[in-house]
Amino acid sequence: MSKRSFSLRSPLDMHIHFREGAMMRRVAPLSAETFAGGVIMPNLVPPVDNLDRLSKYEREIRETVDGHAFEPYMTLFMRPYTESELASMKDRIIGVKLYPEGVTTHSEGGVGNLRDIEGTLALMEELDIRLMVHGESTDFVMDRERAFLPVYEDLAARFPRLAIVMEHITTRESAELLDRHENLSATVTLQHLLITLDDIAGGLLNPHLFCKPIAKRPEDREALLALALEAHPRLAFGSDSAPHPVDKKESAGCAAGVFTAPIALQMLVGLFEEHGALDRLQAFVSDNARRIYGVAPPEKTVVFEKTGAVIPERYGDVIPMYPGRELDWKVAEVR
């Protein structure tokens, strides 16, 4: 008999874009309602790359999600940092996020040459600060993640005590790399477990499924799904939920990002149930992250019921993944 009710304890979103201002007020409470914590990306304009900006951004988030049991795990935008800078912020962050220059939204100020941050990486290894990486080169769009893998291998080998997170992996090769270095872990999004480039560009072009890294081939999706369904011990869920106003999506130059925060858990329950893997979802969306990142999120239980639900067409001016689609599971209670 199939389950009619299912619970998750303190689910975590280890890669989330909260933005700022009005957009944050729209989206952050949606995450904070069901998730017990999230890793907050620092690619704002200007980026979060100093103590003052970090403090103010964290305060804005805490005020916005006030009343929810939700812990924001803050990150810094990678640049060359001094030891005293890192020491002063170490206890306030869960890691430093590396964006190679020009690969995604607001990465214009990213790192052009990895040599520029060699010293910072050595300091991070020493100070036990995690490195989180948007692992793409500027090659042909379908090759960018694969082309970046030697960089991961090089970093993992040269900084063996540096914890390195391969963010939002999208290829079979990345999934395989996870087992080759003890100090590598990864996050994976909901959409990369579900879609391929076909869903974006195989029929009508769908800007609401367009993100960076772009969804790849069927064999890539299958490898990622297998990794998630087994709740690989070095894999954590990170939605990479990235809201843009509809006029930035349905436009001549559509911004990269899929908005999944308010529906990700419900869809994951359905996906894991479909594959007979519901017993591994707790590890994938929470327990793995607690262990990998050494975090202890607020206690929170999310109860799902199999009574059906429909994904809203819009959240204000933001269109989610699969607007209007019927889901099997809905969030019935959060306690």
Next chain:
Amino acid sequence: MSKRSFSLRSPLDMHIHFREGAMMRRVAPLSAETFAGGVIMPNLVPPVDNLDRLSKYEREIRETVDGHAFEPYMTLFMRPYTESELASMKDRIIGVKLYPEGVTTHSEGGVGNLRDIEGTLALMEELDIRLMVHGESTDFVMDRERAFLPVYEDLAARFPRLAIVMEHITTRESAELLDRHENLSATVTLQHLLITLDDIAGGLLNPHLFCKPIAKRPEDREALLALALEAHPRLAFGSDSAPHPVDKKESAGCAAGVFTAPIALQMLVGLFEEHGALDRLQAFVSDNARRIYGVAPPEKTVVFEKTGAVIPERYGDVIPMYPGRELDWKVAEVR
């Protein structure tokens, strides 16, 4: 010294979407102004697949381009046809266009199983009617053309006297196939000589560069460009210019098609000049087609001058490829 003036005699567009009604009145005169003829695609709703529809569609086109030296080469939408049907329309058409079911705009009524048209293909071979093919399968979007190549090989071998046009080829493998069967020829678009998937989805997502078949990898583009620059004797220019109103492009479900008709020749002059191949452009945009299709288009000379021009932002509610981009060459005179 580089040329300041250049002329083409009776350029031909061997793959063009004229649509109907208001859209035709907007776009057809733009083609007819500079081209001396074009192969008119039949994928309307309902499709052009009988004598009455064919006659009315041809009449609408002739009325719309009245005053221009422009010959519309009509096509039929593939379905199982009887011998008497084909015989009655043979002299009115340049070929029959095969759309596998569901692969592009208005191909819902396309052919699901090639066995259904075996008899029609045999009749076409006998009656000397050309077969034009949208050569895509329904596999993963980047593999569709490659997956279709065995069908071309099979048709070319089994119907050796049937003239087969591989429409809008986009891959290196298709370029290579051209030399393996005497009865195969091909068309190639402007955009597939210029862009890859990177231009569509490598930065911001650009719906105005989205078409079917989708632009492929850099090595594919290079192979196509090499084929065009040498004016391969079995290759003809076919723009596949496919206008959609802007609200169908900048939308949650963007229709496939790039609108290039009014700027294609100017851009081709620039492209061939850049590669030192201007002396082969006459073959690529006219002479090859005259020979391959056995047509004698109206006399027309298009004079280009290297004085610079800017691509309009819009043609009514249709946005062209590269709106606002500066071009080296403009059409100075048509006589």
